[in-house]
Amino acid sequence: MTIYGVALLAICTLIGVGLGDLLGMALHVKANVGGVGIAMVLLISARVWLSHRGALSAGIKLGTEFWATMYIPIVVAMAAQQNVLSAASGGPMVVIAAVLTVAACAGVVALISRIDKGERP
Amino acid sequence: MSFLVDLLTKQGLVTAFALVGVIIYLSHLISKYLTGGRIHGSAIAILAGLALAYAGGRITGGLKGIADIPMFAGIGLLGGNLLRDFAIVATAFEVDTVQARRAGLLGAFALGLGVIIPFTIGVVVARFYGYTDAVSLTTIGTGAVTYIVGPVTGAALGASSPVMALSIGVGVLKAIIVMIGTPFIAPFIGLNNPRSAMTYGGLMGTVSGVTGGLAATDPTLVPYGALITTFHTGVGCLVGPSILYFTVRAFTGG
Known part of the structure; x- marks a missing residue:
């Protein structure tokens, strides 16, 4: 099921970003401290754990890899909404x-x- | 005409998917036929995005580039923080841990240097150009790491949009220089084996730059460079808003 992959990605992102927020609070900074990085480590660990158990289904792969391949298009969209005028x-x-x-x-x-x-x- | 504008406005995110798809398609055509594949299509697409953002700023006088035009507001959602972070996390799924371990200490060492050296240069240059606050300095410095780490760090620290655009600009230009320059500098820096490709990936750290550049040099080196490079954004995103920011703040004192 593709949704399992998307949900796994979402759960890792939520936990990672949540921990990043908590870390920011603990360190008294108004910032998310490494949330995306923590989420990435969680996702790598989840994939290793799943493949060791032989539970890495095609659906899980499809659900996460789709979003990985969307990253360049998303970066293009991100570029298109920057304040380039003042950066120039x-x-x-x-x-x-x-x-x-x-x-x-x-x-x-x-x-x-x-x-x-x-x-x- | 107004029917079409209404349709595109109402279909916000769908319009954004179509628009970005068309931009990327045209960029790959330009890459293939006008640059002989030397400049990666993704880099051209990102430049096109920045050009659209410039046009949007000119037309509306707003701060959010093309997304300020109601018809293209979906670009704001597609390229917003939420989906961006989601997609970046997803790229971690491609990392092969067995190969990563085999890449060993050399790759990790290069990876560390590949974050610290660009960051330091970015911060020093930004300081030279009159930026004094820790948030702006860190955002521009991390932009020199990659064009992803810069905006992720900037967003986490609450950097201003012009600084974010500068940060992305540095990262994109770096990616383009790496893409175009790799085949030319390869003979001079010993870039002809998997180990040096891993070192190169770790130090240069821009995924489209390194993969595009290595493909133009020797396609068999691409996976080795890409393997280390895929860690680059993760490491950068982890240390950018934390260790690097604190270090800069210790220097600026606020």
């Missing part, structure tokens, strides 16, 4: 931050692959 005034900042980030990370990849190669027999 901060143009160079966006370019500088993005270029520096990619350059720094590529440099570290080069460094790691060199060290990694050196360590291998």
Whole structure:
């Protein structure tokens, strides 16, 4: 049943976001602390548990994977409702931050692959 | 004409599904025929979304991009916090834990660096451009991690919409640079085996950027990069509104 997958996803999201809210309250911040991340860990654990029991049905997979595949479209819709007009005034900042980030990370990849190669027999 | 507008307005979310579907379809056509597949269709679609948001802002003078036009209000629901978080959680389902364990310490190490380095650069650049409050700095910094982590963190912290848009802008531009640049920088950074692909996925961390870039470099490397990258958003969403925010707040003192 597809709804089992959707419901599993919903329950993990509710618990995760709920814990994130509680964590925020406990830490005295007006923020949800890592709720989405906690929900993701819960969903991974649920999938591992279900597949160990052989209970990972096609319906459960369909119900969750459908929403996973909807994530790019949702991001497109999210982009379409941002306040781009006022962000456009901060143009160079966006370019500088993005270029520096990619350059720094590529440099570290080069460094790691060199060290990694050196360590291998 | 007014019949059509009424129909699209009444069917809000359904209109949004159709509109986003058309945007993504056209974006993939543009990707295929105008860029030779070099720029991932998803990246073009996101840029198109931002362009529509710009147009919406121009037309209505509102704060919510195209969603301020009643006919496209469904975009606000489809791209709103609720469905966004729901879909992001769902992506965790694809993570293969056996392979994840095999990816080992190197991937985790790269993943950690891939959050800290972009975040630090994002925060420093934002500070340089005059942002001083911890919420804005953290939101822009996490945008440099990925275009998902930025808005998720910004939403959790209550960042302003212009800052959210900047944060997404940094993340989207980073994804596009990674997509286009990967095939060109691959020979120089030793990106030719699964281990380095995992390192790359961990450090770059943008799913569409890394998968698009690796596909253009060597399709067999895609799953290795994607495996680590799928953790990226989760880790970022976990530490963004918590550890990273607290760290920045400790520096700004408020």
